[in-house]
Amino acid sequence: MRHVxxxxxxxxxxxxxxxxxxxxxxxxERDAGPLDWELVLHTIEFEPVxxxxxxxxxxxxxxxxxxxxxxxxxxxGEALLVRGVEHSIVFRGHSDLxxxxxxxxx
Numbered sequence: 001m002r003h004v005x006x007x008x009x010x011x012x013x014x015x016x017x018x019x020x021x022x023x024x025x026x027x028x029e030r031d032a033g034p035l036d037w038e039l040v041l042h043t044i045e046f047e048p049v050x051x052x053x054x055x056x057x058x059x060x061x062x063x064x065x066x067x068x069x070x071x072x073x074x075x076x077g078e079a080l081l082v083r084g085v086e087h088s089i090v091f092r093g094h095s096d097l098x099x100x101x102x103x104x105x106x
Contacts, residue, residue, distance in 0.1 A: 002105035003028040006060040009072055011041055014055050019044040021087070025060050025075075027097065029105050037093035037100075039079060046087060053080050053094050062104060075099040 008023030023041040030036065039056065056079050063071045076098050079091035 001028060001030050004104045004106060006062060006073075006104070008039070008041065008058055009061050009070075010059040011039070012057040013047075013049065018047055018089075025058060027100060027105065029102065035093070035097055035100065035102075037077070037079075037097050038082075039091040039093075041089045041091075043087045043089065047084075047089060049081050049084050049089055051081050053078050054091070056091060062101070073099065073101060073104075 004027050006025045008020065008025055011018045011020060011023055018041060021042045021044050023039065026038045028036045039058065055076070057074070057076045059072050059074055061070050062073045065071055077093055078095040080094045082090040082092050084090070
């Protein structure tokens, strides 16, 4: 099993940008099969999200260059709302995580 946890720079629910305080994207590969992924977001203000599968666009921080500038990667996929409590929202991947580089897995 290989995995990675990335810090989320931005996240959008369909066309709506979410006002993030912080977030993480956890990606797991089991036996070279499809990726499992989960997105945990903490928003600045309450965000109403329906119990459904949602299209998500995520910009995740994947490292830094030699000058210390952050390197990001854009990924997208559909995810099911697992739970939303106050300013926390948890999504579980329901599709491929398009744009994800498997070389990030360790």
